Amino acid sequence: MRVKICGLTSAEQVHTAVAAGADYVGFVFFPRSPRALSIRAARAAALAAPPGVAKVALTVDAEDALLDAILAEVPIDILQLHGAETPARVQAVKAQSGLAVMKAVGLAEAADLAELDRQMRVADQVLVDAKPPRGAARPGGNAVAFDWRLIAGRRWPVPWLLAGGLTPENVAEAIRLTGARQVDVSSGVEDAPGHKDPARITAFIEAAHRATRAGVPPSLSASP
Numbered sequence: 001m002r003v004k005i006c007g008l009t010s011a012e013q014v015h016t017a018v019a020a021g022a023d024y025v026g027f028v029f030f031p032r033s034p035r036a037l038s039i040r041a042a043r044a045a046a047l048a049a050p051p052g053v054a055k056v057a058l059t060v061d062a063e064d065a066l067l068d069a070i071l072a073e074v075p076i077d078i079l080q081l082h083g084a085e086t087p088a089r090v091q092a093v094k095a096q097s098g099l100a101v102m103k104a105v106g107l108a109e110a111a112d113l114a115e116l117d118r119q120m121r122v123a124d125q126v127l128v129d130a131k132p133p134r135g136a137a138r139p140g141g142n143a144v145a146f147d148w149r150l151i152a153g154r155r156w157p158v159p160w161l162l163a164g165g166l167t168p169e170n171v172a173e174a175i176r177l178t179g180a181r182q183v184d185v186s187s188g189v190e191d192a193p194g195h196k197d198p199a200r201i202t203a204f205i206e207a208a209h210r211a212t213r214a215g216v217p218p219s220l221s222a223s224p
């Protein structure tokens with residue numbers, strides 16, 4: 001089981017997540033997010049991550065100039081594209097940056113699975129999230145879960161992460177239903193929007209690992 005804690009804003013939060021067992025730490029470069037941080041703050045936070053913990057930059061329909069500015073200052077391992085980026089844009093970002101791309105895809109109904117299939121042809125990993133509610137201020141980080149049965153029993157050509165409304169309380173059931181071997185969380189480990197709660201981070205990671213030990217058929221999930 002690998003766990004991504006998204007929306008960290010300081011070196012202290014990175015230390016907390018890593019000490020709890022996080023495998024990925026995510027930084028949000030979307031100004032309207034309560035988790036948004038400056039490039040300077042992201043650099044300080046990313047430098048706090050030890051080798052072996054993947055540092056992820058989350059952007060939303062970012063232009064090349066923003067990606068270049070982030071990558072010039074922040075030691076990033078993976079680019080998470082969380083907007084309406086097309087497969088062609090995913091390919092272009094991969095080629096230009098030389099980094100792995102994690103493409104977020106929002107699901108609400110079976111018809112949304114076609115976009116997941118399209119993005120899995122080009123992305124290095126996919127992050128399977130809930131579609132944002134109508135009128136939401138941001139395309140992710142909304143504490144909303146999708147119907148996990150939509151992806152139950154699916155076979156995956158690339159590594160993937162389950163996201164959207166996960167919490168320490170529900171992550172075991174989500175893993176059991178979907179066979180996820182990687183999970184991502186932001187709101188569910190906060191005590192207020194943008195404010196991470198160390199105890200909930202620890203509880204989330206422990207619950208995810210416990211659920212995996214309890215047994216998920218590995219054949220349902222591509223290895224990361």
Ligand SMILES: O=C(O)c1ccccc1NCC(=O)[C@H](O)[C@H](O)COP(=O)(O)O
Nearest residue numbers: 006033140141142143164165185186187
């Ligand atoms: O977290 C944000 O504020 C955010 C803003 C804009 C685009 C995406 C955003 N977060 C995406 C994430 O990676 C979240 O971890 C994922 O959507 C799950 O969020 P949550 O339901 O809050 O756990």
